Amino acid sequence: MTFIAKPKLTHPSLPQNALGLTRRAYEGALSTLCAGCGHDSITAAIVEACWRLSLEPQNLVKLSGIGCSSKTTAYFVSGAHGFNAVHGRMPSIATGANAANRRLTYLGVSGDGDTLSIGLGQFCHAIRRNLDMLYLIENNGVYGLTKGQFSASADLGTRAKKGETNLQPPIDPVLLALDLGATFVARGFSGDKRQLVPLIEAGLKHRGFALIDVLSPCVTFNDHEGSTKSYAYTREHYEPAVFADFVPREAPILVDYAPGEAREVALHDGSRIVLRKTDSDYDPTDRAAAGAAVQSRMNSGEYLTGLIYLDPSEARAEFHQVNATPDEPLNALPYEQLSPGAQGLRKILSRYR
Amino acid sequence: MATSAASRINDFTLKIATVNGTGSASANTLLMKSIFRSGVPVMGKNYFPSNIQGLPTWYEIRVSREGHLARSGSVELMVALNPETYARDVREIAPGGYLVYDSTWPRPVLLSRADITVLGVPLARMCNENFDGVRTRILMKNICYAGVLAALLNLDPARMRGLLEQTYAKRPQLIESNMKALQLGFDYAREHFSCPLPLAIEPMERTAGHIMIDGNTAAALGCVFAGATVAAWYPITPSTSLMDAFKGFCERLRLDPHSGRKRFAFIQAEDELAAIGMVLGASWNGARAFTATSGPGISLMNEFLGLAYYAEVPAVVFDVQRVGPSTGMPTRTQQGDLLACAYASHGDTRHVCLYPADPAECFTMAAEAFDLAERLQTPVLVLSDLDIGMNDWMCPEFHWDDAYRPDRGKVLSREQIEKLDKFHRYLDPDGDGIPWRTLPGVHPKGAYFTRGSGHTQFGAYTEDAHDYQVVLDRLMKKWQTAKTLVPRALIESAGREIGIVSVGSTDSAVREALALLAAEGVAADYMRVRAFPFGEEVERFLAEHALVFVLEQNRDAQLRSLLTLETAVEKAKLRSLLHYSGLPVSSRFIVEGVLAELRGRSSAAQPSAVGA
Numbered sequence: 023m024t025f026i027a028k029p030k031l032t033h034p035s036l037p038q039n040a041l042g043l044t045r046r047a048y049e050g051a052l053s054t055l056c057a058g059c060g061h062d063s064i065t066a067a068i069v070e071a072c073w074r075l076s077l078e079p080q081n082l083v084k085l086s087g088i089g090c091s092s093k094t095t096a097y098f099v100s101g102a103h104g105f106n107a108v109h110g111r112m113p114s115i116a117t118g119a120n121a122a123n124r125r126l127t128y129l130g131v132s133g134d135g136d137t138l139s140i141g142l143g144q145f146c147h148a149i150r151r152n153l154d155m156l157y158l159i160e161n162n163g164v165y166g167l168t169k170g171q172f173s174a175s176a177d178l179g180t181r182a183k184k185g186e187t188n189l190q191p192p193i194d195p196v197l198l199a200l201d202l203g204a205t206f207v208a209r210g211f212s213g214d215k216r217q218l219v220p221l222i223e224a225g226l227k228h229r230g231f232a233l234i235d236v237l238s239p240c241v242t243f244n245d246h247e248g249s250t251k252s253y254a255y256t257r258e259h260y261e262p263a264v265f266a267d268f269v270p271r272e273a274p275i276l277v278d279y280a281p282g283e284a285r286e287v288a289l290h291d292g293s294r295i296v297l298r299k300t301d302s303d304y305d306p307t308d309r310a311a312a313g314a315a316v317q318s319r320m321n322s323g324e325y326l327t328g329l330i331y332l333d334p335s336e337a338r339a340e341f342h343q344v345n346a347t348p349d350e351p352l353n354a355l356p357y358e359q360l361s362p363g364a365q366g367l368r369k370i371l372s373r374y375r
Numbered sequence: 376m377a378t379s380a381a382s383r384i385n386d387f388t389l390k391i392a393t394v395n396g397t398g399s400a401s402a403n404t405l406l407m408k409s410i411f412r413s414g415v416p417v418m419g420k421n422y423f424p425s426n427i428q429g430l431p432t433w434y435e436i437r438v439s440r441e442g443h444l445a446r447s448g449s450v451e452l453m454v455a456l457n458p459e460t461y462a463r464d465v466r467e468i469a470p471g472g473y474l475v476y477d478s479t480w481p482r483p484v485l486l487s488r489a490d491i492t493v494l495g496v497p498l499a500r501m502c503n504e505n506f507d508g509v510r511t512r513i514l515m516k517n518i519c520y521a522g523v524l525a526a527l528l529n530l531d532p533a534r535m536r537g538l539l540e541q542t543y544a545k546r547p548q549l550i551e552s553n554m555k556a557l558q559l560g561f562d563y564a565r566e567h568f569s570c571p572l573p574l575a576i577e578p579m580e581r582t583a584g585h586i587m588i589d590g591n592t593a594a595a596l597g598c599v600f601a602g603a604t605v606a607a608w609y610p611i612t613p614s615t616s617l618m619d620a621f622k623g624f625c626e627r628l629r630l631d632p633h634s635g636r637k638r639f640a641f642i643q644a645e646d647e648l649a650a651i652g653m654v655l656g657a658s659w660n661g662a663r664a665f666t667a668t669s670g671p672g673i674s675l676m677n678e679f680l681g682l683a684y685y686a687e688v689p690a691v692v693f694d695v696q697r698v699g700p701s702t703g704m705p706t707r708t709q710q711g712d713l714l715a716c717a718y719a720s721h722g723d724t725r726h727v728c729l730y731p732a733d734p735a736e737c738f739t740m741a742a743e744a745f746d747l748a749e750r751l752q753t754p755v756l757v758l759s760d761l762d763i764g765m766n767d768w769m770c771p772e773f774h775w776d777d778a779y780r781p782d783r784g785k786v787l788s789r790e791q792i793e794k795l796d797k798f799h800r801y802l803d804p805d806g807d808g809i810p811w812r813t814l815p816g817v818h819p820k821g822a823y824f825t826r827g828s829g830h831t832q833f834g835a836y837t838e839d840a841h842d843y844q845v846v847l848d849r850l851m852k853k854w855q856t857a858k859t860l861v862p863r864a865l866i867e868s869a870g871r872e873i874g875i876v877s878v879g880s881t882d883s884a885v886r887e888a889l890a891l892l893a894a895e896g897v898a899a900d901y902m903r904v905r906a907f908p909f910g911e912e913v914e915r916f917l918a919e920h921a922l923v924f925v926l927e928q929n930r931d932a933q934l935r936s937l938l939t940l941e942t943a944v945e946k947a948k949l950r951s952l953l954h955y956s957g958l959p960v961s962s963r964f965i966v967e968g969v970l971a972e973l974r975g976r977s978s979a980a981q982p983s984a985v986g987a
Contacts, residue, residue, distance in 0.1 A: 080819040083660075096836070101819030105659060106826040107652065108678050114607075114649040118656025118664060119815070121605045121640040126660075126816045144652070147645040348636040352604040353661035353814070355638055357781055360602040362628045364775040370596065370624070371772055373541075374586035 040076040047079060048072045050097040055090055060212030060238030060253075061160045065097045067215050068129070068158075071222035072099055075270070083119055083126050087112040087141060090167055091133035091160035091238075110141025113148035116155050117341070123351040124342045127226055128155035134175035135165050138193045142174075145195075149202040149231050152340045156225040156232045159195055160212070162240040163251035170243035177323075181248030194320065196330060199233045200313045205333035206232035207312070209325060211260050212239070213253060221329060223268035224295045230333070230340040237325060250323065259324045263315065264306045265298040266329035287334045297329060307334045383574035385415050385440035389452035389524070392464045393517070396428025401542070402517035403434040404767070408538050409530045411587050411769060414579040416442040418883075420766050420959060425612065425705040431460045440579060444769060445884030448963025451574055452527075454520055456498070465491075473572060475523060477516075494568055496523050501559050506552070515556035522560025529571035531578075532561055586772050590763035591667075593734035593773070594693055595620035597741025598665055599628060602781050603691070605664035607642040607653035612705045613761040614667040614695040647672035651679040651690065658689040659825065661814040663745050663781065665691035670699045670712050673719065673756075680754050681720025682827040684850075687801070687810065689748035689784070692756045693741075695764040698957045707957025708761035710879055713933035716756045717907050723847065727755045727857055728907040732882040733763060735770040736905075742779070743862065749784040751857055752812060760928070762880045762959045785811050792818040799823075800834035801846055808853030854908060861906035864913050873899040874920035875969070878934050881926055881960050888965035897969065899924075904934070909941055917944040924969055926952040928960060 036044040048069045053062050072082065079101025086092035088109035095104045107115045112130050120128055137145045137159050148157065163180065165171040172180075175195070176188045199207045206228040210218040218236065225232035237256050239245050245252045250259075269275055271292035279298065287295045287307075297306055305311050312331040319326040348355070362370065393399040400421070407419040418437040424430035437447055451472040455464040461482065468474055470490040476482060478495030498519050502512045525532055536554055543549040564570055595617050598606070608618045622641050629638040640657075644650035650666045657664035668676065673694050683690050698704035699711045716728050729744055731737045740757055748755040785805075792798060792813060800823040801810050810832075813821030823834045831842040832849065868874075877885045882903055889901055902916045917923060917938065925935040932951040939946050952968040954960040 078819075080822060081816055083815050096824055101822050103813075103815035103822050104824040104826075105656070106824065106828065107655075108682050108827060111648060111652045111679065114644065114652025115656035115659070117642065117649070118605060118607060118653035118658070118662075119660040120656075121607075121642065121653065122657040122660035122662035122664070123816060143645055144649055147649065342640075345640050345642075346635075346637045347640055348631055348634065348638060352638070352640060353657075355604065357602050359638055360604065360629065361600050361775075361779075364777045366628065367596075367600070367773060367775045370628075371586055371588075374588045375772070 039073050041078065043073065043076070045069060045073045047101065048099050050100045053097045054093065056242050058241040059090070060162065060236075060240070061091055061094050062097070063212040063215065064158070064160055064218070064236050064238055065094050067218040067222055068098045070215070070219045071226065074219070075223055075226060077127060077226070081126050083128050085112050085116045085119070085128065085130040087132050087136035089133040089136045089165075091131055092136055094160070095131050110136050110139070111144055112136070113141065113144035113153070113157075117148060117151065117153055120153055120155060120341060122353040124154070124347065125351050129226065130155055130157045132157065132159055134159060134161045134163060134173040138174035138195060142193070146198070146202055149199055149204045149233070151344070152203070152205060152230045152338055154229055154231070154340045154342070156222070156228070156234065158222070158225070159233070159235045160238040161195070161235050161251070162238050162244050163249070164240050164244040166240050166243055177250040180250040181246075183243050183246055194316070195233065195235045196316055197313060200309055200316070200331055203338065204233050204331070205230040205336065205338050206329075207331040208232070208234045208266070208329045209327045210234055210236045211256055211325075211327060212236055213257060214260075217262060217265065217328065220266050220268040224266050224329065227268070227289050227291060227293050229290045229336050230338060256325070260327050261319060261324050262300055262328045263304050263326045263330060264300070264328040267296040267298065269294040269296060287332060290336055295329070295332065297332070306330060306332055383451065384577050385438055385579065387451040387574040388435060388437045388447050388449060389454070390436070390450045390464070390467070391434045391454040391520070392457045392460050393432055393434075394457050394459075395424055395426060395430055395432040397517065398514040399432065399434065399517045402521040403436070405518070405535060405538055405542075406521050406524060406530070407436050407767065408587065409525070409535050410436070410438055410576055411582050412534055412538070413530065413576050414582050415440065415576055416444065416581050416769060418444040418446075418769070420446065420762065422958065423706050431457050438576065440581070442581060443883065443887040443962065445881075445887055446959055446961035448961030452572075454524070456516075456520065473574075475520065475527070494527070496520070496560065496563055498560070501563065502556065505555065505559060511552070515552065518553050518556035519560040522557035523564045525557065526561045526564035526570045527568065527572045527575070529575040529577070532557065582769065584772055585769050587767045587769050588734045589616070589765055589767050590731065590734040590737040590759050591617035591695065591765060592620040594667075594737040594741045594757065594759065594764075595624060596773070597738040599624045600775055601663060601742040601745040603663040603665050603745065604638065605640045605642070605653070605657035605662045606666070607644050607650045607657070607664065608666050608668065609644050609647045609650045609672065611647070611669050611672050613697055613765050614669050614672070614693060616765060617667040617693055617695065647675040648679065651676040651692065654690045654692070655679060655683050655688045658748070661786070663691075663749075665693065665745075667693040667695060669695050669697045669705075670715070671702065673712055673715055677720045680726065681722060681724050683754045684720065684724045684726065685722075685827055686825045687752040687812075688825070689752055690754040691744045691748050692754060694756055694758050696758060696760040704957050706761065708880070708928065708959055709955060709957060710758070710760060710928040711933070711955070712758060713878070713927070713929070713937060716758055717937060719756075725854060725908070727751060727753060727861060729755065729757045729862065730879045730905055731757065731759050731763065732879055732903060733770050734768045735773060737763060738773050740862070746782040747857075747860060750782050750809070750860065751853060752784060752809060753853070758879065760880050785809055787811050787813050787821060789817050792821040795820065799832065801830065801832040801849070803832075803849050803852065807856045808849050808851075809856060858908045858910050861908065861910065863910055864902050864904045864916070866900070866902045866912060866916055868900040868902075868916065868919070869898075870919075871898050871900045872921045873897070874902060874916060874923045875899050875926060875965075876902050876904065876916075876923055876934070876938070877926045878904050881928060884960045884962045884965055885926060887962035888969070891962060891966045892969060895966070895970065897973065899969070907937065909938070913938070914942045914944075917942055921948060922950065923948055924950050924952050924972070926954070926960070926965055928954050930955045
């Protein structure tokens with residue numbers, strides 16, 4: 023509950039990042055979600071990723087919509103501004119915020135209801151614009167705060183807690199994002215922090231729209247026998263395709279990769295993502311093949327996970343490149359550069375005389 | 376009103392009935408601008424269909440040596456070129472007036488009126504004989520009737536040529552063909568009719584220092600001068616030209632001289648919900664951001680407007696009102712969103728609204744809206760309408776004070792945050808109901824959580840009754856502060872018993888009506904409200920007048936409702952004059968409405984004919 027203050031005692035021996043900050047500096051208010059909620063694990067992964075990236079807390083902007091997932095932005099990086107928008111409309115807030123100041127790092131946290139039902143339109147258009155942000159879906163296939171209705175990501179044939187069977191096909195955010203041209207598409211599982219943390223690091227550093235769909239079981243309404251988004255089912259059926267290791271700029275690669283196993287992709291700021299494939303035939307830089315692989319696994323009830331697709335060149339123009347805005351944030355441009363002044367006005371009005 | 380022919384010099388209305396998509400707009404603009412450049416005050420109103428091509432369209436030009444820029448309510452010269460509307464167009468001509476029609480084809484009904492003068496011009500035949508190509512012939516027919524009117528009204532062809540040269544500076548080949556068509560019409564009229572007519576133009580010196588501009592262009596210019604950098608919108612008539620104008624100005628005036636990069640972001644959103652979301656995101660993050668829309672867009676933006684009110688996020692929204700309800704009549708004008716904007720969104724919400732009366736106020740109020748939005752940390756809605764937004768109005772040339780600097784409100788700097796023990800977003804540190812604000816990316820101590828859910832004055836989530844009410848009450852205190860900051864109502868009062876209240880674009884019609892009523896022996900005071908919330912001057916004006924007419928362009932007396940809700944005025948003394956046909960109100964409508972009510976009062980047995 024957010025009105026309970028967390029103790030801010032910091033043990034002197036806690037490890038510090040490049041900014042001299044411990045992980046505690048990236049924490050937020052105490053979670054009010056149910057004990058065991060997958061979302062809390064994702065929050066922990068975000069804290070870890072931000073700490074590892076040595077993000078200045080104030081340079082992160084946290085955005086969310088409405089729902090259990092959207093509450094979580096209060097639970098990490100309390101030194102960052104947060105904006106809890108209206109239901110399904112976080113992408114438009116993110117778009118405006120990003121337009122005003124391109125220098126900050128934008129992290130949107132949403133849920134399957136917030137993204138795939140009420141917010142489907144805005145989600146799609148943020149991808150189309152290739153908005154520079156990490157969009158993280160905490161996907162549990164169910165509406166939690168209103169007590170257990172199916173969401174649009176509920177799988178065909180999955181059973182609700184009260185016994186109803188879902189007869190409508192799901193909207194899969196990963197397939198959708200691939201189709202709409204997203205330049206970074208990943209899927210994770212809240213129960214696999216080892217896989218998730220580097221994905222978040224890479225997603226935050228990626229220039230353009232990065233999607234991570236995180237399977238995040240709802241312990242209260244969707245963790246029973248017959249559910250395809252329970253902890254048990256997800257553990258059984260998630261299939262890592264590509265591990266992505268994030269390597270910060272100027273850091274050496276310490277792991278020895280087997281020849282042919284790893285492929286290094288450089289990001290615009292000099293950091294790198296090392297992709298390790300579990301199946302040598304899988305090519306995470308081939309959009310069509312990635313889509314086919316996800317679809318084929320889905321047909322057999324499995325979730326392909328990892329960094330499913332990455333545009334290795336970062337070639338697609340992101341929002342600000344499309345708009346040809348200056349490097350300096352629009353919110354920092356001095357007024358003198360914005361107003362044509364009294365003399366300018368006289369000139370403009372000459373054609374109206 | 377004057378009736379003798381001699382007195383109609385520089386005092387008449389002409390109307391041109393055509394079909395849309397045929398290029399008549401440029402001919403009509405040419406005519407109006409020619410009159411304007413003759414130094415004679417002129418009004419032009421375009422009544423166009425919501426359609427690309429083929430439906431009836433009218434253009435009404437009023438010439439007024441006295442400077443009355445509203446519709447008079449009568450038409451003295453009709454150019455009836457649309458067979459579909461011919462019969463009704465002929466009916467509309469005032470007795471003693473003139474009809475110009477295309478005599479290429481016979482019109483059996485054209486002699487149905489003996490009290491007008493009929494002038495047939497074979498426009499189609501002349502253009503078919505002189506120009507090649509179907510499209511060219513249709514386009515030139517318009518310029519040809521402009522030539523006819525130039526001869527009939529005594530407009531200077533050289534002045535018209537000058538305008539054509541200005542318009543087609545980049546396509547000089549069009550100047551000669553247009554001049555040829557103009558001359559065809561001009562010569563035909565000179566040859567066949569006694570030119571000029573008794574209603575004609577005589578050059579004056581009454582337009583010096585004035586410009587002709589539409590309100591959407593003026594508002595866009597205001598946004599440029601206010602320093603707006605983020606514009607997000609979804610296309611909707613009649614607001615689209617505001618955004619087009621902003622983009623056009625910025626692409627000329629806002630480029631980095633070295634890199635050519637754009638010092639603005641122009642975002643076509645997927646819908647109005649996203650458009651207002653983008654405005655909130657950008658404003659929250661410290662940019663001046665705005666959107667423009669019309670009634671249907673306001674309906675869609677309601678949820679976000681409530682969030683902006685409660686979470687205290689600045690935003691500027693232009694509502695170029697059109698006819699509702701629902702899709703309504705997208706190309707007709709109304710003042711039908713007064714209530715929808717004042718209280719937009721669920722729960723206890725109320726919004727600052729500005730009501731420009733003409734393009735000049737669109738310009739000044741656009742800039743003012745950003746200052747108010749940032750000072751008050753709340754949405755500011757500027758309620759223009761189609762009439763102001765899309766018609767060219769004659770108004771005094773705009774001026775800009777180079778000393779102006781944007782009022783960014785109570786945004787704390789890095790140094791100010793550094794000095795604070797702890798930052799709390801929703802306190803009232805200065806006693807004016809306006810909290811301090813921080814921007815992302817400045818200082819970790821300034822971080823807070825923006826939410827539409829219940830929050831305490833410290834910014835934390837709450838479901839506590841008292842903590843919730845503290846914030847809600849402080850918002851009401853901020854509203855009281857807003858009353859002292861918004862533009863005052865304009866009042867012309869001489870202690871008379873009768874008052875007339877108006878809002879927005881009806882101002883010029885009321886001013887003319889006041890003069891006409893005075894001539895009838897009815898003297899009235901006048902107040903035009905310019906903003907919501909109402910200041911104490913509004914309260915006082917209502918209290919000081921025994922009978923108050925409220926003129927507005929909607930069916931439900933929305934301004935009157937606002938006045939009764941928000942002031943202590945006694946409801947019974949407010950009499951509504953309601954004009955909601957979709958056309959701008961005429962001065963005649965107001966005069967007749969007031970006189971009818973007064974007649975009803977003097978014969979006490981008779982109940983009121985207008986009002987309630």
